[in-house]
Amino acid sequence: MILDVKNLTKTFEKNNKTFTAVDNISFQINKGECLGIVGESGSGKSTIAKMLVRLLNPDSGEINFLGKDLATANKSELQATRKDIQMIFQNPLDSFNPRKKLKTSVGAGLKYIMGLNKKEIDKKVNEALNLVGLKPEYADRYINKISGGECQRAAIARAILVEPKLLICDEITSALDVSVQAQIIDLLVDLRNKMNMSYIFITHDLTLVRYLCDRVLVMYKGNEVESGTAKDIFENPMHPYTKLLLSCIMTVDNIDENKSISYEKLQHSGGCKFKEMCPNRMEICNSIKPEIKQINNRNIRCHLYND
Numbered sequence: 099m100i101l102d103v104k105n106l107t108k109t110f111e112k113n114n115k116t117f118t119a120v121d122n123i124s125f126q127i128n129k130g131e132c133l134g135i136v137g138e139s140g141s142g143k144s145t146i147a148k149m150l151v152r153l154l155n156p157d158s159g160e161i162n163f164l165g166k167d168l169a170t171a172n173k174s175e176l177q178a179t180r181k182d183i184q185m186i187f188q189n190p191l192d193s194f195n196p197r198k199k200l201k202t203s204v205g206a207g208l209k210y211i212m213g214l215n216k217k218e219i220d221k222k223v224n225e226a227l228n229l230v231g232l233k234p235e236y237a238d239r240y241i242n243k244i245s246g247g248e249c250q251r252a253a254i255a256r257a258i259l260v261e262p263k264l265l266i267c268d269e270i271t272s273a274l275d276v277s278v279q280a281q282i283i284d285l286l287v288d289l290r291n292k293m294n295m296s297y298i299f300i301t302h303d304l305t306l307v308r309y310l311c312d313r314v315l316v317m318y319k320g321n322e323v324e325s326g327t328a329k330d331i332f333e334n335p336m337h338p339y340t341k342l343l344l345s346c347i348m349t350v351d352n353i354d355e356n357k358s359i360s361y362e363k364l365q366h367s368g369g370c371k372f373k374e375m376c377p378n379r380m381e382i383c384n385s386i387k388p389e390i391k392q393i394n395n396r397n398i399r400c401h402l403y404n405d
């Protein structure tokens with residue numbers, strides 16, 4: 099196991115009220131494994147990712163990464179693990195300096211994290227650009243002279259150059275055209291086979307999750323509602339929310355657009371967080387929040403599965 103997350107929690111202030119964006123989330127990732135995190139917009143997926151790389155500080159919980167708890171690690175300890183966990187975001191343009199050549203941006207980690215010299219960096223940058231399918235002349239280009247797909251390839255090159263053990267991908271294909279998306283996904287699969295990295299793959303695209311991921315964590319309003327192998331979750335979803343998510347009738351987006359239920363109400367009323375939307379709602383769901391249970395080789399948070 100390379101990552102063991104325990105009871106990770108993050109609260110934010112919204113309209114002078116505290117709400118829990120990530121609520122007691124636990125999961126593990128083994129070497130070479132790909133975990134998909136899915137759930138409607140605002141369910142806390144990016145907040146988890148940002149806590150893992152400490153762009154956000156957790157309120158509580160543990161992030162055990164190769165024997166070190168990153169939740170409480172200090173600056174120098176974090177710096178030491180920076181090489182091992184890399185993250186790629188939805189909009190790669192935001193994470194590149196428009197005034198720098200691609201080779202400088204892509205090679206930054208080699209300079210600051212690995213301490214390599216210019217010659218070594220140029221060589222490795224060229225290799226990485228080649229690996230992600232960008233021609234050598236791209237090294238001297240500026241970010242405004244390349245396409246969105248090429249920019250995302252460059253972001254992947256930058257992330258994999260330091261040979262991370264865990265690569266976190268947060269919606270990395272959603273800003274790209276469908277054909278470019280497919281190329282990027284093929285690239286990730288290829289790199290995964292070559293480098294035996296572990297991945298966290300956050301996306302609204304469930305087809306992608308099914309294609310790429312070994313395990314899936316389903317989130318709803320900051321909670322884990324179900325998790326298990328991708329095969330189990332897709333072939334036999336057990337939680338009513340997972341069922342809705344996977345059915346064509348109610349997609350991720352139109353759940354979010356259901357304005358008849360106020361966000362406040364969902365956050366602050368008691369019982370199960372999914373009860374307002376749930377087709378299987380029972381009396382107990384109104385007052386008691388279900389605990390996570392282990393059934394059929396998976397975790398599930400639902401009163402339907404009480405003993």
Ligand SMILES: Nc1ncnc2c1ncn2[C@@H]1O[C@H](COP(=O)(O)OP(=O)(O)OP(=O)(O)O)[C@@H](O)[C@H]1O
Pocket residue numbers: 110111119137138139140141142143144145146
């Ligand atoms: N820095 C912040 N300050 C206050 N609230 C925040 C902050 N970051 C996120 N949130 C809130 O926390 C909740 C979870 O946000 P998060 O970005 O993790 O969701 P998500 O699952 O990644 O959604 P999406 O699929 O739209 O990317 C949302 O209600 C969001 O508005």
Ligand SMILES: [Mg+2]
Pocket residue numbers: 143144145268
């Ligand atoms: Mg997000």
